[in-house]
Amino acid sequence: MRLEQWGAGKEHYRMASEYPELVLGRVVLQERDLYQVVTEQEDYSASVSGKFRYEAESPSDYPAVGDFVLLQCVNKNDIAVIQKVLPRKSVFLRKAAGTNSVEQIVAANIDTVFICMSLNNDFNVRRLERYLSVAWNSGAMPVIVLTKVDLCDEVDAKVLEIENIAIGVPIIETSVVDKDGLSQIYQYLKEYHTVAFVGSSGVGKSSLINHILGTDQLETGDLRNDDKGRHTTTHRELFMISGKGMVIDTPGMRELGMWSAEDGIDHTFLDIEELTRKCRFSDCSHENETGCAVRQAVKDGLIAEERYRAYMKLKAENAYNKNAVDYLAAKKRKFKQIAKLNKHNYKQ
Numbered sequence: 529m530r531l532e533q534w535g536a537g538k539e540h541y542r543m544a545s546e547y548p549e550l551v552l553g554r555v556v557l558q559e560r561d562l563y564q565v566v567t568e569q570e571d572y573s574a575s576v577s578g579k580f581r582y583e584a585e586s587p588s589d590y591p592a593v594g595d596f597v598l599l600q601c602v603n604k605n606d607i608a609v610i611q612k613v614l615p616r617k618s619v620f621l622r623k624a625a626g627t628n629s630v631e632q633i634v635a636a637n638i639d640t641v642f643i644c645m646s647l648n649n650d651f652n653v654r655r656l657e658r659y660l661s662v663a664w665n666s667g668a669m670p671v672i673v674l675t676k677v678d679l680c681d682e683v684d685a686k687v688l689e690i691e692n693i694a695i696g697v698p699i700i701e702t703s704v705v706d707k708d709g710l711s712q713i714y715q716y717l718k719e720y721h722t723v724a725f726v727g728s729s730g731v732g733k734s735s736l737i738n739h740i741l742g743t744d745q746l747e748t749g750d751l752r753n754d755d756k757g758r759h760t761t762t763h764r765e766l767f768m769i770s771g772k773g774m775v776i777d778t779p780g781m782r783e784l785g786m787w788s789a790e791d792g793i794d795h796t797f798l799d800i801e802e803l804t805r806k807c808r809f810s811d812c813s814h815e816n817e818t819g820c821a822v823r824q825a826v827k828d829g830l831i832a833e834e835r836y837r838a839y840m841k842l843k844a845e846n847a848y849n850k851n852a853v854d855y856l857a858a859k860k861r862k863f864k865q866i867a868k869l870n871k872h873n874y875k876q
């Protein structure tokens with residue numbers, strides 16, 4: 529089953545079966561309004577239907593790379609029409625350009641997200657905290673990948689620093705130069721599963737992706753004199769790793785700046801969140817109220833001042849994004865209900 533290899537599961541087939549006239553597919557590339565969709569039989573270029581456009585309430589209703597969609601196909605060479613986007617297992621969001629709260633989907637249905645940070649210039653624990661929040665919020669499972677071990681003399685100290693803020697998150701140390709830790713990445717690659725790599729420019733995401741794809745499909749920072757091996761396959765943003773699932777690599781996934789991170793706070797700042805329950809006032813802002821357990825812990829040196837500020841900053845930003853996030857949470861609940869319903873039906 530070709531589409532199964534692309535990650536389609538029972539729930540997708542079940543939902544698709546309700547629309548026998550439509551074809552199930554997965555979006556592997558988006559270029560403005562045009563999508564590339566793989567289906568069981570063919571690959572199609574596709575765009576959304578007029579009805580879809582009319583009914584869409586927000587940019588996040590539109591398809592994105594990684595989405596499972598239902599298509600109306602006529603001829604292989606005609607542009608197919610996307611009629612529906614199936615509920616998402618996970619989503620990475622970004623604020624739409626020029627807006628404060630309207631969010632669009634960067635990529636969907638990612639199972640595992642590798643948060644990459646190099647052990648030399650890029651090392652920044654506060655930034656990692658933000659990435660972690662985004663990951664928890666997306667619904668994908670985070671794995672921290674520390675790159676360029678070969679360029680760092682104090683690996684252990686840095687790993688320790690990260691362990692303190694990334695409670696329960698696996699940490700992998702890698703070097704594509706010495707081929708260190710690469711096999712550990714493979715532990716998280718599984719048939720039918722989709723992974724993605726995020727992190728600042730130059731930390732080595734493309735190098736890692738090329739390694740797992742076993743090719744030079746992506747351009748890395750190296751200058752090359754020949755054109756061989758580059759973009760030789762059809763342009764895609766969702767790649768198949770032979771026998772090991774798929775990887776999504778879009779320009780949007782490579783940036784983090786404007787993503788929201790509401791749910792993630794609880795996980796990344798588990799200890800601080802725990803303390804807030806001990807504040808005297810239930811609506812404590814943790815700024816200068818008397819009886820604030822968080823401020824007290826900072827004063828006592830139990831929580832670093834810097835970490836406290838990172839927590840407050842994230843909280844302030846998230847208050848801003850709350851509407852969009854609530855909307856998404858409602859959608860997630862809906863999907864869970866549908867999934868439950870399907871499970872139930874399936875058993876009968």
Ligand SMILES: Nc1nc2c(ncn2[C@@H]2O[C@H](COP(=O)(O)OP(=O)(O)OP(=O)(O)O)[C@@H](O)[C@H]2O)c(=O)[nH]1
Nearest residue numbers: 676703704705729730731732733734735748749750
């Ligand atoms: N020493 C060392 N250099 C590395 C390692 N991994 C990647 N590099 C180098 O770092 C540079 C950037 O690597 P890329 O893989 O292009 O980084 P990227 O994260 O994909 O960057 P963007 O495409 O800008 O997002 C290249 O010159 C790589 O050769 C490593 O483990 N050790």
Ligand SMILES: [Zn+2]
Nearest residue numbers: 807812814820
């Ligand atoms: Zn407080």
